Each structure stands twice: as structure tokens, then as C-alpha cells.
Amino acid sequence: MTGIAIITATLLALMYLAYRGVNLLVLAPAMALLAVAATGDGPLLGSYTQIFMQAMGGFVIQYFPLFLLGAVFGKLMEASGNAQVLADGIITRLGAERAILATILSCAVMTYGGVSLFVVAFAVYPIARVLFRTARLPKVLIPASIALGAFTFTMTALPGTPAIQNAIPMPYFGTTTFAAPGVGLISAAVMLGLGWLWLDRRAHALGPGYGNHIEAEEEAGPLADPPDLLLAATPLVLVIVLNLAFTFVIIPRLDTGYLSQPAYGATTVEALRGIWSIIAALTLASGLLVLFNYPRLAGQLADTIDRGASGSLKPIFNTASLVGFGAVIASLSAFGAIRDWVVTVGGDNPLISLAVGTSILAGMTGSASGGMSIALATLGETYREMGAAAGIAPDLLHRVTAVATGGLDALPHNGAVITLLAICGLSHRDAYKDIAVVAVVIPVLALVLLIALGSVFGSF
Incomplete structure (x- = not known):
């Protein structure tokens, strides 16, 4: 005792x-x-x-690429103006009063698409920051909004979610990721519904205003030539699509027999394809983001990458x-x-x-x-x-x-x-x-x- x-x-x-x-x-x-x-x-x-x-x-050996690439991707989204355009588009279509829900659902879509919750936090925060500031919502609710979308129902309850928490029980119980879909959906609805209700009530209780946190953040002026909404959304969509493609199509077709050798850790591709997939997806999505937005990033590309890399440590x-x-x-x-x-x-x-x-x-x-x-x-x-x-x-x-x-x-x-x-x-x-x-x-x-x-x- x-x-x-x-x-x-x-x-x-x-x-x-x-x-x-x-x-x-x-x-x-x-x-x-x-x-x-x-x-x-x-x-x-x-x-x-x-x-x-x-x-x-x-842990560092296994996950550092996710933190590094996720942080760089998030900074590129911010510096290119993509985060601002996405936030403006969401507010135009859903209304400023739906900024919390938009943040929750953005995280949910990415995590249900197989993107690591750490990467989701890096990628969605720049968008959420603009959403909350524009909607005059308290910044202190951003972490809870991201947590609700990434750490809860999409991680454990939704049937078919690719989260590791939904995969670990399979060999012990002889099940699949779609186990008990009915009760899973009900549990997910409870988490989403009550969580959104709580955050909405808290926003009203705290009153309008982003808070004085804005003074400590770098604020760039409006872009002279902002990307259009489709272009701004493309990198996020690519992360999801490429992650799925590498996980289920590309990597399984590679010759990975060498992984059984001690020099490569005596492991299997099944143990690595999740990490490999998100590394490849983030690298390609970041490269295409830079290519599509090079005129907007040219003068600050090196500094943006440096700030992203430093921010991952x-x-x-x-x-x-x-x-x-x-x-x-x-x-x-x-x-x-x-x-x-x-x-x-x-x-x-x-x-x-x-x-x-x-x-x-x-x-x-x-x-x-x-x-x-x-x-x-x-x-x-x-x-x-x-x-x-x-x-x-x-x-x-x-x-x-x-x-x-x-x-x-x-x-x-x-x-x-x-x-x-x-x-x-x-x-x-x-x-x-x-x-x-x-x-x-x-x-x-x-x-x-x-x-x-x-x-x-x-x-x-």
C-alpha cells in the first residue's frame, strides 16, 4: 500500500x-x-x-519527424495566407458564431482521415487563431476546441477511425476498427454535442473579445494577393489524401523485405507505415504549398521554416x-x-x-x-x-x-x-x-x- x-x-x-x-x-x-x-x-x-x-x-526517435514537419506545415499555412483565407471562408459560409464548431470539425475531419493529433494541432491552430480573433471569441477556448475535435470522439468512439487507440484492441479481441458501431456513434455524439455546448456556453460567459494575447503574436498586414479558397484548402486536403494513399496503396506495394535486417531494426512495414505515410504526406503537401504560394513566401521562406522547426522542439x-x-x-x-x-x-x-x-x-x-x-x-x-x-x-x-x-x-x-x-x-x-x-x-x-x-x- x-x-x-x-x-x-x-x-x-x-x-x-x-x-x-x-x-x-x-x-x-x-x-x-x-x-x-x-x-x-x-x-x-x-x-x-x-x-x-x-x-x-x-519517443523522440519515433515521432520527431511528425512534430518537425507538422510545425513547419502549420507555419507555411500561416505565412502564405492560406490560414487566413480558410478562416475567412469558414466565417463567410458558417458565420462568425460557428467559429468554435468549425475548429472542432476541422480537427475531426483531419484525425478521422488518419492524420496524427499532434500534426492536427500544428496545422489547425493558425486557422483557429484567425477564426477566434475575427469572431471576437476568447483565445483561451482554442485548446479545448482543438482537443474536442482531435482527442476525443474521433480518437476512440467513431467506428473505423484509424487512431492507434482503435487499433490496439483488435488482436486481443479478434475485432476490427468498426467494432460496435452503434454504441460507438452514440458515444461520439455525446462527446461532440456536450463538448460543443460547453464551449458555446463558456464563450458567452467569458464575453466577446480575443483577449490581450494578440499583443504577443506576430501580426502581418493583409496580403496584397491572397490565394483563393480552393488553393488555400488544397494543402490540408492533400495531407489527408496522401496519408491514405501511402498507407493503403503505395507503401504496401514497396519492397520492404530489408526491414527484417538488424541494420533496419528487425521490424516490419506494418509497424512503420503509419509514420512513413504521414512523413511522406506532410513533406509532399508542404512542398506543393511552397510551390503554389512561392510569390507570397519568397521573402520569408527560410525564416518561416526556421520558426516552424524551432517551434517543434x-x-x-x-x-x-x-x-x-x-x-x-x-x-x-x-x-x-x-x-x-x-x-x-x-x-x-x-x-x-x-x-x-x-x-x-x-x-x-x-x-x-x-x-x-x-x-x-x-x-x-x-x-x-x-x-x-x-x-x-x-x-x-x-x-x-x-x-x-x-x-x-x-x-x-x-x-x-x-x-x-x-x-x-x-x-x-x-x-x-x-x-x-x-x-x-x-x-x-x-x-x-x-x-x-x-x-x-x-x-x-
Whole structure:
């Protein structure tokens, strides 16, 4: 029990200090090593260099191209005037009062199209910034609007979503990404509807005005020759289309047998095609964006790329530090006790145990996919057997697992939350309250409804 209390205390301290703005590059390893020292469950230096830094470095190695290319793409969209034109076009067609909904749906379309949520945040923020400023909506609601569109229903609930959170359960339950489509759609509608309602009410409560954040942002004058709306939208469409094309058509046809060699990591193309696809899509889309808008970018192209590249560093290293923290916590024996306890929750209803266990592990590690992977790797077979004994369809187990990852994972120490706030130039104190409502509280309510519907009606 002492070890569990120590893990809980260090996790709460991490969330509180992150909320207070303490630098995560220092905070995350300090809290991880404090947990190791207090539990006496491992060597400090070994835990730091062999667990924390290995996990942190592994994340950077795997995802740095996404952060780098996503940040550069976002800056190019902004500097070329494409973001401004898209925002103006959305306001003209939907009205300024629909700026929040437009931001949510823009993120939803991109994530449902297979674009990484980190890339979506970089790409949509320049458009959202113009939308909110023009509509005189508070900037502090931008992170929550992006989080609602990218971190919630399109990540876990919509049937067929290509998000990793919807793919991990498949081998454990023998399902597909379209598992339990009916209850998934209902859960998604709850998240979208209640989240949009909350943000709309908050906008009215805060009153009109973007806030004084505008003074700290670079503001260019109006473009002499702005691109037309179709041209402005083309790069975003290309990211989605090219990502799908590389994922399902181009990369599967490549000769990738060399990947089995140790020099290339002794891996498979299935493990890499998601990353390869978005790298290729962002590179080509950025190149075409520059080609189509070269007269507008010519004098500032190098500076724009430099600002995008520099802007990617803080988000990825903050996020990677939190991945390292989660890895150290997961290595402690007390964490194993927590993992083993969750299977006993819920009595005779394995859906409750599955949901609680997955949610707790996702919250403790600060990672939806990380918490799910731990839960299923250690207890997946147990849950499948419990479900079969209770007459619960594997499809329903799949959907409950996926939706359960999308609640407590978005606590203040979550890497995606940290990245989003860094991209938007806001602090936890500025914007986390609304993120918590739309990405934590409402998804948990949707999960409760999902379990209730599944318990009564089964999978549909």
C-alpha cells in the first residue's frame, strides 16, 4: 500500500506542478526518480538512464519527424495566407458564431482521415487563431476546441477511425476498427454535442473579445494577393489524401523485405507505415504549398521554416519527458499491484472492470495508448474470457476499451495536452479547465452511457 500511495502522491504532484507552469524537462524526471527513491524499488541512476531516458529517447526517435514537419506545415499555412483565407471562408459560409464548431470539425475531419493529433494541432491552430480573433471569441477556448475535435470522439468512439487507440484492441479481441458501431456513434455524439455546448456556453460567459494575447503574436498586414479558397484548402486536403494513399496503396506495394535486417531494426512495414505515410504526406503537401504560394513566401521562406522547426522542439521534448515518467512509474512493483487490482473491480460485469482498469492506467501513465497497451498486454486474455463467460460480444469489449482510454488520459500531465498548450502559447492556468471538461469529464460520461447501453442491449 505504501508504494501505491507514493505513486499516487508523485502523480498528483506532477499534475499540480505542471498546472503551475514548472518546466517539464526538469519536473518529469524529478518526480519519476522521487517515486523510485521513496519506494526503494530500483537504482536511481539506472532508472534515469536505462528507463526514463530510453523511453524519452525512443519517443523522440519515433515521432520527431511528425512534430518537425507538422510545425513547419502549420507555419507555411500561416505565412502564405492560406490560414487566413480558410478562416475567412469558414466565417463567410458558417458565420462568425460557428467559429468554435468549425475548429472542432476541422480537427475531426483531419484525425478521422488518419492524420496524427499532434500534426492536427500544428496545422489547425493558425486557422483557429484567425477564426477566434475575427469572431471576437476568447483565445483561451482554442485548446479545448482543438482537443474536442482531435482527442476525443474521433480518437476512440467513431467506428473505423484509424487512431492507434482503435487499433490496439483488435488482436486481443479478434475485432476490427468498426467494432460496435452503434454504441460507438452514440458515444461520439455525446462527446461532440456536450463538448460543443460547453464551449458555446463558456464563450458567452467569458464575453466577446480575443483577449490581450494578440499583443504577443506576430501580426502581418493583409496580403496584397491572397490565394483563393480552393488553393488555400488544397494543402490540408492533400495531407489527408496522401496519408491514405501511402498507407493503403503505395507503401504496401514497396519492397520492404530489408526491414527484417538488424541494420533496419528487425521490424516490419506494418509497424512503420503509419509514420512513413504521414512523413511522406506532410513533406509532399508542404512542398506543393511552397510551390503554389512561392510569390507570397519568397521573402520569408527560410525564416518561416526556421520558426516552424524551432517551434517543434519544446512540444516534443515536453511530451517525451512525460513518456519517460510513465515508463518509470510502470516499472515499479507497486504499479503491478495496481494493474492486478483493477481486474477485480466491477463485480460480475467485466465491462466495468475493463473500463476502470484501462482508464486508471491511462491516467497514471498520461497516455491513452500506453495505458491501453499495459492493460491489454497483461489482462487482455483475462477480459476476453470474462466477457465470454458473461455473454458479452468481443466487439463491445473493444469499443469500451477504446473509449475508456480517452478520459483520464487527458489529465494535466498528458503529453498531447502539454503539446497543445505549447502550440497555442497558453498555460494550464489559462486553458486547462475547459480541456478538462471536454476531454476528461464528458468522455467519462460517454463511457458510463456506453457501458449502460452495452450491459442492457449488448453490442450493436
